[in-house]
């Protein structure tokens with residue numbers, strides 16, 4: 001999760017020279033200019049590409065997602081990260097539980113020993129931590145900073161105790177609780193996932209009762225979503241995050257006319273009022289995954305909002 005946009009300036013420069021066209025659909029990147037967030041490319045349409053423009057009202061606060069084991073938190077987060085890879089980054093928690101078959105260290109969790117994690121907690125490295133289902137879980141300050149440094153909005157998948165701690169901390173966030181349509185359905189999903197032993201399933205189901213009570217208690221969560229139909233729940237999640245309904249697609253033709261001036265690309269979509277400037281110099285340097293992405297400025301379109309570039 002949380003990969004950097006698959007777009008490299010050197011690649012791009014190798015593929016065409018000044019004044020030629022470029023197919024933007026092979027990458028996606030997002031940038032905030034003025035009061036808008038621009039998602040460039042990444043439109044799942046073989047015949048066109050474009051820039052999706054969202055109101056900045058979608059906010060930049062981290063998103064805390066909680067809910068009982070097996071309710072579908074990970075599934076929903078994966079959907080969001082897949083659709084908006086350049087907008088969201090996953091906060092990779094630490095845990096003392098053993099990895100599941102397909103889990104990768106550093107990607108799904110930082111798998112760690114209890115003694116090491118306890119030391120790190122004492123050293124003040126964690127934003128929050130909690131004992132959940134018999135193991136320690138925690139969000140390191142660094143995990144959240146890595147996402148912020150990449151210019152992305154952070155998603156935290158943490159339990160109700162963790163949500164409470166973040167609520168009490170200085171970190172502003174939006175809190176979303178995911179509920180199952182019924183307890184029976186929760187049990188069915190947990191069993192069907194096939195990642196836990198019977199004993200672990202029983203423990204998770206026992207804990208789910210208390211989690212559901214706390215999740216539904218007033219004051220802690222800003223939104224409660226029932227994950228019955230997955231697609232419908234995902235649409236509601238996007239709506240909460242302002243990613244649905246307020247999208248304005250600024251379509252670009254597939255064959256773009258481009259000019260390259262120094263390290264900037266001027267995208268000309270055929271309309272004199274709609275030119276976009278991508279600053280390639282911003283793609284250089286920095287560790288992979290920590291780039292802030294392309295800098296973009298506009299001429300004509302929302303010209304009051306131009307904050308980057310010199311056009």
Ligand SMILES: Nc1nc2c(ncn2[C@@H]2O[C@H](COP(=O)(O)OP(=O)(O)O)[C@@H](O)[C@H]2O)c(=O)[nH]1
Nearest residue numbers: 069070093129130132137138139157158159162
């Ligand atoms: N407080 C806290 N809870 C976490 C953290 N990471 C994961 N969790 C929660 O720990 C619980 C168990 O997670 P996991 O073992 O991955 O099982 P799953 O929820 O069944 O996928 C879930 O409720 C997670 O939301 C963390 O960093 N802090």
Ligand SMILES: Nc1ncnc2c1ncn2[C@@H]1O[C@H](COP(=O)(O)OP(=O)(O)O)[C@@H](O)[C@H]1O
Nearest residue numbers: 069070071072073074075189193227228229230
């Ligand atoms: N709305 C849904 N309807 C049916 N199955 C679902 C739904 N949402 C998730 N699942 C399935 O339920 C299982 C648990 O989901 P998961 O995302 O791992 O939950 P969590 O991260 O909350 O523990 C997975 O096998 C997933 O495919």
